[in-house]
Amino acid sequence: xxxxxxxxxxxxxxxxxxxxxxxxxxxxxxxxxxxxxxxxxxxxxxxxxxxxxxxxxxxxxxxxxxxxxxxxxxxxxxxxxxxxxxxxxxxxxxxxxxxxxxxxxxxxxxxxxxxxxxxxxxxxxxxxxxxxxxxxxxxxxxxxxxxxxxxxxxxxxxxxxxxxxxxxxxxxxxxxxxxxxxxxxxxxxxxxxxxxxxxxxxxxxxxxxxxxxxxxxxxxxxxxxxxxxxxxxxxxxxxxxxxxxxxxxxxxxxxxxxxxxxxxxxxxxxxxxxxxxxxxxxxxxxxxxxxxxxxxxxxxxxxxxxxxxxxxxxxxxxxxxxxxxxxxx
Numbered sequence: 001x002x003x004x005x006x007x008x009x010x011x012x013x014x015x016x017x018x019x020x021x022x023x024x025x026x027x028x029x030x031x032x033x034x035x036x037x038x039x040x041x042x043x044x045x046x047x048x049x050x051x052x053x054x055x056x057x058x059x060x061x062x063x064x065x066x067x068x069x070x071x072x073x074x075x076x077x078x079x080x081x082x083x084x085x086x087x088x089x090x091x092x093x094x095x096x097x098x099x100x101x102x103x104x105x106x107x108x109x110x111x112x113x114x115x116x117x118x119x120x121x122x123x124x125x126x127x128x129x130x131x132x133x134x135x136x137x138x139x140x141x142x143x144x145x146x147x148x149x150x151x152x153x154x155x156x157x158x159x160x161x162x163x164x165x166x167x168x169x170x171x172x173x174x175x176x177x178x179x180x181x182x183x184x185x186x187x188x189x190x191x192x193x194x195x196x197x198x199x200x201x202x203x204x205x206x207x208x209x210x211x212x213x214x215x216x217x218x219x220x221x222x223x224x225x226x227x228x229x230x231x232x233x234x235x236x237x238x239x240x241x242x243x244x245x246x247x248x249x250x251x252x253x254x255x256x257x258x259x260x261x262x263x264x265x266x267x268x269x270x271x272x273x274x275x276x277x278x279x280x281x282x283x284x285x286x287x288x289x290x291x292x293x294x295x296x297x298x299x300x301x302x303x304x305x306x307x308x309x310x311x312x313x314x315x316x317x318x319x320x321x322x323x324x325x326x327x328x329x
Contacts, residue, residue, distance in 0.1 A: 004033060004126075008081050015288065023067055032075040036065050039266075041232055041302040062232050064304045066266050069275075077152045078131050084122045087133055091159070092120070103137055105148045106158040117141045124152070185244065185251045188212035190293055192238035192272070195265065197229030197305040205229035205307055210242055213318070215251040220315030222257060224276075231305030233265055238272050240295030252289050254315035261311065267303040272296065276309065
């Protein structure tokens, strides 16, 4: 999406807003861009399911707002709010003793310029669908001119040979691998059973069974119970792919997801999406994680509900992991 605003908050601040039921539109540093959309869910008797009649209070459309997070590389790169001064510190070196400037144009292409006879312009352009960085320089003695332009999302690759990938504060490619990117640290499949919520009338709202693998090559199964549902959902059965990550980029293990948490479920036209989040505690203090699932479901044609969750399960080393440990023993 290209219609970004200029709000920037940390993930901790976003979590606090979510706990208080507040919606947010804007960037979340290192995570992406949060936005909302309004939905309307038809009552059961108007969806072709069950009786054509409905009890008073259950015969009207339900309106709600869904909170989404765009975790594309573009959104993650923009979330750092990187400006020209930040980039200048990474690619420009001034040696006052020798009177020269070293400017890295990318891909380890470094040019040498006289300190007092050069013009350098570094700009971040945030207009349009892609954020870009332009770098221009003029040697006023020789008249030589230099100009390059890079996409912000490409900077970790462009400057990797210069050793800037690890400490670049806008490394979208690096962040995306741990936040909704192509390499989740927890993945698998889940089966939803009888996810039923009608406003807040039902205390126990179904369960999900997940078969997971984490970055240690451990495999396991979890059983998650949905409780105290708020909203409307009538999923009989659903099958989803699952991926999860810790917000600090470190590996998320299967047993980290055990215990209390919360989840938001959204479905339309027999497709389903849910996002679960929680804070668990280890030797280093509180750690936050998020688990997303996408799939297909059978039930009401539209759903939107929030649940409290409780997860139990187990994890064991996979057979290849046991073999490796045995060989290395």
